[in-house]
Amino acid sequence: MTHNRPSGSPATDGGAPADSLREYLRALEAAGELNRIDADISWNLEASAVTMLANNRDDRVPAFESVTDCQVPARLVGDPYRGSRGRPWDRPARALGLPPDLSGDEYYRTVMDRLRNPVDPVVVDAGAAPCKAEIRRGSDVDLFSLPWPYIHAADGGRYSNLHTMVAPDPDSSWTDWSAHRAMIQDGARASVLLLAGEQTPNLFYYRYERREEPMPVALAVGVEPAAQFTASMWIPTGSDEAAFAGGLKGEPVELVECTTNDLKVPASAELVIEGRIMPGERLDEGPFGDYFGYMHGPRRSMPVLRVDAVTHREEPVIPFCVEGSGVGYSLNTTSTTEVACIGPDATLGLQAAGYDIERCVPWRFTPRSVYVVSTDVPRPGYLHELANFIFTTWGMLHVDFFVFVDADVDPLSTRDVVEALALHADPDSDFHQFGAETMPKVPLNIYQTPEEKGDVETGTSKSKTAKAYIDATSDAESAAEPAADREALRERARSVLDRAGVNLDPGVTSGG
């Protein structure tokens, strides 16, 4: 660590936050972390294969400057927000103008501090919006003129899977930003993965579709980093997502009204797809190489987006994520944003709900399935209460189980968490099934056969499941051990190992 900020204080002395995806890519390039590839690359598996290799090797972010077989000159960038293996938050930190050498704890504190201070967006005229350089409407729209990547062999189609979906609540002025992948069907239609239980899907299934009304939406592709990160977060229903993006950025996000509806999208977007998700219409979605790291079947019937217009910058840059490459020992954009965006957001949410937790951190190699929470246990039953709150609010669909560790355990350190599990989780008394067989199960799960998953319209599995939590906090006896003694013991052990030539930073600890 090279900076001299007092430990624990929010960082404010970084560079300027990136105003656009391409500005962020230039910052990566200046830092030697971008690999501009000028050779011809096909959208058909080639771009994703190169990206997967880069992910697996913890290499630079690949930017494909010359994509073949697309009528509109456009570029691709693979997993642009993937963090480095040992420090997943480093590239998101750079995107937000934070020092790239922050420790994990400092990064979390800084992001949480920014999220506590939303900044209202400003609305700009279409003439000032970069995403309106080219406008195509109606029959002039052809999604296949753009190089949407075919990501995994055996995917059901080409995907846009790194965008911000903007959708309005029909009964209030609230607009939700979210991330739901879209499989391109033909020139003017896509099927969108909407899993009931999440905010935007609930708007569609339980408001618009029940009233037999189309839901106006915009897919803003390649928006500025702060907006991209906000779309992945669980911003409370009714809150202004653009203001949280502004808070995260530290300055207002610019919005612009869509061309064919009155939704407002980040003006920084590389490309915007405007359209309507139609009631009662379904098309195949998937199979898809999912974030668990395997090919997910069966194909499901999902709601249909009918496209009314596409607007974009000159030579737009289309970002994509190679889902499935962020498990095991490698990272991708999904697993990175889980750790670097959803973690601080969840921590803040739990603290705001009155739980005095230290940090809530997604386990970096199993995106969405396992979370680690470091916390004190002030009273018996506290962890059960905490689990109940999480599973019945925002964690019910994707999160399978939680690991609770002591407040002084670093949940970003896989080593420390495994140590806590080994030392403090009694197989007889500390593994708790929760809500036995009553919780919704995300149909993308790896545990059920396709037949068991079924094909329910709203997306959740037919069967219910149990969630679980592991109490890996120390008991009262070991907790009584003075922290200073343990730290001294740890230092002594490190010193012995260091003298013996053991590498103490193999790249899986929190670093910093």
Next chain:
Amino acid sequence: MSDQYLTSEDHLPADTGGEITLQVTDQETKHIFTTRARIARDAAELDDPDPLTILRGPHENREEQWYIEIIEANISEPSVDDATLEACFERSREGSNVLTARGEDVKTLVSYLVETGEYDSVSTAIRSLLREHLSETRPELVDRYVDLRTEREREETELRLGGGHEK
């Protein structure tokens, strides 16, 4: 457009003989569309065959090589209105399931099929013909109906096993 296509077994009608409606994916562009076509395991059975890969299994990881002769590309099947389908389903279960229609031409043709032994009765003939026709022309509608019926049967079974009472 390429001359190689792909589809899932989910989209195959029960009877693959004759002219069928089929959703296929263009292997080169990944364009997904519904086509009127003939398909066969043996290319020699078609006049103008192109390769068609049929994906089988729940994860679509088993491939079978078939052939397709596209008669009309990119036809669009009307969308299924689920609410209407569900209402029709409930009405048919709760009320009369008798279907009446008047039509001299239809009666003549169906009677011919019965009298020549192709079908046992007029009602069997009408049910079979309609089912075959819809399987080919409206596979999405038939699929949704089968899903709906399966779901209802599953719910009723659960109620019975759980000692509950049907509504």
